[in-house]
Amino acid sequence: MENLDVLAANLLSPVILAFALGVIASLVRSDLKLPSALYNGLSIYLLLAIGLKGGVELSRTPVAVFIGPALLTLFLGLITPIIAYNILRRLGRMDRVNSAAIAAHYGSVSAVTFIVAITFGTMTGRPPEGFMPALVAILEVPAIVVALMIAFMRDGRAGSWQDALHEVLSGRSVVLLVGGLVIGTLVGPEGFEPVAPFFKHGFQGALMLFLLEMGIVAASRLRDLKEVGFFLVAFGILVPILHGALTIWLAQFTGLSVPGAAVLAAMVSSASYIAAPAAVRIALPEANPTFYLTGALGITFPFNVTLGIPLYYAMAEWLIG
Amino acid sequence: MSTHRIVTLKLVTIVAERILEDRLLRKIVELGAKGYTLTQAAGKGSRGVRASEWEGPDTKIETLVSEDVAQKIVDHVADTFFEHYAVIVYVQDAAVIRGDKYV
Numbered sequence A: 001m002e003n004l005d006v007l008a009a010n011l012l013s014p015v016i017l018a019f020a021l022g023v024i025a026s027l028v029r030s031d032l033k034l035p036s037a038l039y040n041g042l043s044i045y046l047l048l049a050i051g052l053k054g055g056v057e058l059s060r061t062p063v064a065v066f067i068g069p070a071l072l073t074l075f076l077g078l079i080t081p082i083i084a085y086n087i088l089r090r091l092g093r094m095d096r097v098n099s100a101a102i103a104a105h106y107g108s109v110s111a112v113t114f115i116v117a118i119t120f121g122t123m124t125g126r127p128p129e130g131f132m133p134a135l136v137a138i139l140e141v142p143a144i145v146v147a148l149m150i151a152f153m154r155d156g157r158a159g160s161w162q163d164a165l166h167e168v169l170s171g172r173s174v175v176l177l178v179g180g181l182v183i184g185t186l187v188g189p190e191g192f193e194p195v196a197p198f199f200k201h202g203f204q205g206a207l208m209l210f211l212l213e214m215g216i217v218a219a220s221r222l223r224d225l226k227e228v229g230f231f232l233v234a235f236g237i238l239v240p241i242l243h244g245a246l247t248i249w250l251a252q253f254t255g256l257s258v259p260g261a262a263v264l265a266a267m268v269s270s271a272s273y274i275a276a277p278a279a280v281r282i283a284l285p286e287a288n289p290t291f292y293l294t295g296a297l298g299i300t301f302p303f304n305v306t307l308g309i310p311l312y313y314a315m316a317e318w319l320i321g
Numbered sequence B: 001m002s003t004h005r006i007v008t009l010k011l012v013t014i015v016a017e018r019i020l021e022d023r024l025l026r027k028i029v030e031l032g033a034k035g036y037t038l039t040q041a042a043g044k045g046s047r048g049v050r051a052s053e054w055e056g057p058d059t060k061i062e063t064l065v066s067e068d069v070a071q072k073i074v075d076h077v078a079d080t081f082f083e084h085y086a087v088i089v090y091v092q093d094a095a096v097i098r099g100d101k102y103v
Helices: A002-012 A014-028 A038-058 A063-091 A097-109 A111-123 A130-153 A161-170 A172-192 A196-201 A203-222 A225-251 A258-269 A275-283 A291-320 B018-031 B065-082
Strands: B008-018 B037-041 B058-065 B087-096
Touching: A002 A014, A002 A291, A014 A111, A014 A291, A014 B065, A038 A111, A038 A130, A038 A172, A038 A196, A063 A097, A063 A130, A063 A225, A063 A258, A063 A275, A097 A130, A097 A225, A097 A275, A097 A291, A111 A130, A111 A258, A111 A291, A130 A161, A130 A172, A130 A258, A161 A172, A161 A275, A172 B008, A172 B018, A196 B037, A203 A291, A203 B008, A225 A258, A225 A291, A258 A291, A275 A291, A275 B018, B008 B018, B008 B065, B018 B065, B058 B065, B065 B087
Parallel strands: none
Antiparallel strands: B008 B058, B008 B087, B037 B058
């Protein structure tokens, strides 16, 4: 069955194998750890690269083609934290603060999951539209704001929402993505040519190193799985699938291609683990970081990059293709 | 050759999660600290909670202040942050010269 071949292809790609290596390294308690300067440098490189490439593509995309997906992305960014919050409150019987904290993560996006989704599509001959990075930028912020608003609506909280908002809007991911998009749009394909080799040739390698560290980090979070309980583990797999399916179903009305819908599904289903944790730690310090970080890093990220992404492609193929 | 008078001030040390650094620095200056020294720190505390993977190591803030300011800083840190964040604060005596610089 073609889909099994595709799944195998994903699992045997260098990037995913690097992730697996990181997991193994952590499980055998290796002292392997990427120096934080390297890790930060790689994330700056990766974020800027996708912003730039997205901006260049955006500069040659008609607004009519882009506006549908953009509005859908915004809509999903506003609604998925609400869905997640309600599932956690009602089905999970979780308190308001922890529910809002986790919802902020699951409504936002993981840029790395997005990159892996694009890489998967390109590798299997089904690349999505070039302007997808612009959608990442749109998805990043609204969900965090919505989730924090849910938490702050009832009563004043111990944290500072102004500082949290500043953190979200000025955080590295947003600045590099949006900045890269603006630069890419302004310079266009010709202007981008001189720097293109730097951002293209090293990209997959940088991604591999980054995923190696992600494997180490995700595995260290696995030890916290017992503490978070079965509900959150199930949540971390089923809610992404739910969000992914919702995305694909709605995407068919926006003119997105099959790969485009699949990548958007991967984005919407992903959980932020850099921008959201920082904002939530400031705004909702009473929330337990073990819940949201283990969910995003220990459960959802590994699920998405191994099984989720091929699943979303299959769903998109089936519904739209 | 001049003699430098040695006076006793307080050295306040705060070790906290990196995410609190900006707020702490703003606040201690507001409460009267004339300066501070920052060090990267790593360690473990009674909470045992890893609140972030990538904020980086913890921050250690040291500042030389008068006794009143030391008391205000300690009170503020305890009241505002002890409940929900990983942070400690302690005060020692420090014999300094150019005492006026710090008060």
